[in-house]
Amino acid sequence: MNNPIEHPLVRAHLDAVARYTATLPAERRRELLADLREHIEVSLAEGPAGDDAVRTVLEQLGTPRQIADAALAEEGRTLPAPETAGWTTLTLAFAVLALPLALVPAIGSALGLASAVIAAVRVAKSPQWTRREKQLATALLLSPVPLVPLFAVVITATAGRLTPGALLTACALGFCPSPLAAFRLSRSAARLRTAAGAA
Numbered sequence: 001m002n003n004p005i006e007h008p009l010v011r012a013h014l015d016a017v018a019r020y021t022a023t024l025p026a027e028r029r030r031e032l033l034a035d036l037r038e039h040i041e042v043s044l045a046e047g048p049a050g051d052d053a054v055r056t057v058l059e060q061l062g063t064p065r066q067i068a069d070a071a072l073a074e075e076g077r078t079l080p081a082p083e084t085a086g087w088t089t090l091t092l093a094f095a096v097l098a099l100p101l102a103l104v105p106a107i108g109s110a111l112g113l114a115s116a117v118i119a120a121v122r123v124a125k126s127p128q129w130t131r132r133e134k135q136l137a138t139a140l141l142l143s144p145v146p147l148v149p150l151f152a153v154v155i156t157a158t159a160g161r162l163t164p165g166a167l168l169t170a171c172a173l174g175f176c177p178s179p180l181a182a183f184r185l186s187r188s189a190a191r192l193r194t195a196a197g198a199a
Contacts, residue, residue: 003041004040004041004044004045004054005037005040005041007054009051009054009055009058010040010054010058013058013061013064014033014036014037016064016065017032017033017036017064017067017068018033019064019191020064020065020067020068020069020072021068021071021072022191023072023077023130024071024072024075024077025075028071028075032067032071036061036067039057039061040057040058040061043057043060044057083126083127083128085193087122087126088126088128088186088189090122091119091122091123091126091185092119092182092185092186092189094115094116094118094119094122095115095116095119095137095141095178095179095181095182095185096178096179096182097112097115098112098113098115098116098119098141098144098175098178098179099112099172099175099176099178099179100112101114101115102144102148102171102172102174102175103168103171103172105164105168108168108171109144109148109171112144112171112175112178113144113145115178116141116142116144116175116178117141117142119137119141119178119181119182120137120138120141120142123137123138123141123185124138128188128189128192129185129188129189130188133184133185133188136181136184137181137184137185140177140178140180140181140184141177141178141181143174143177144171144174144175144177144178147173147174147175147177148170148171148173148174148175149170150174151169151170151173151174152166152167152170155169155170
């Protein structure tokens with residue numbers, strides 16, 4: 001194998017470092033991975049990049065978790081810890097249920113909003129999502145507050161009056177971001193759980 005970076009052990013090592021450092025600023029993360037690649041290439045340039053030689057170089061670097069912890073510590077950050085699958089599922093369920101609950105006649109918007117608020121509170125209290133992920137999820141989960149009235153006004157202006165069906169449509173449109181928040185949070189939690197399992 002001519003390029004030691006293409007060795008399966010090296011790729012797995014660098015992929016794990018990339019997963020662990022997902023919360024670093026993008027430029028810092030690119031620098032870290034570039035430095036690691038360069039170090040590995042230089043270390044393996046003098047001889048054949050067999051499995052034993054690759055393992056020795058990677059052991060000298062440290063585990064992906066150790067490398068990530070050091071890089072995160074330099075930035076004043078720590079790797080978030082995944083919470084239990086049950087708590088994550090509960091949070092995501094409240095986020096997803098906001099949309100169907102919003103479609104319940106008469107009391108739907110209140111039920112949907114209550115579900116979205118519970119999900120937002122759960123996200124804020126969870127240790128597994130980064131501050132940026134929490135901010136985005138909260139914005140998506142609470143977006144029905146301005147969106148439902150906005151859609152209701154637009155529909156009323158278009159149709160001439162606000163019917164129960166039009167209000168239901170406004171709720172459906174306004175609560176669409178809630179499942180999107182659940183999807184994004186789910187992907188992030190899965191990545192973190194995978195990274196933690198590899199430690």
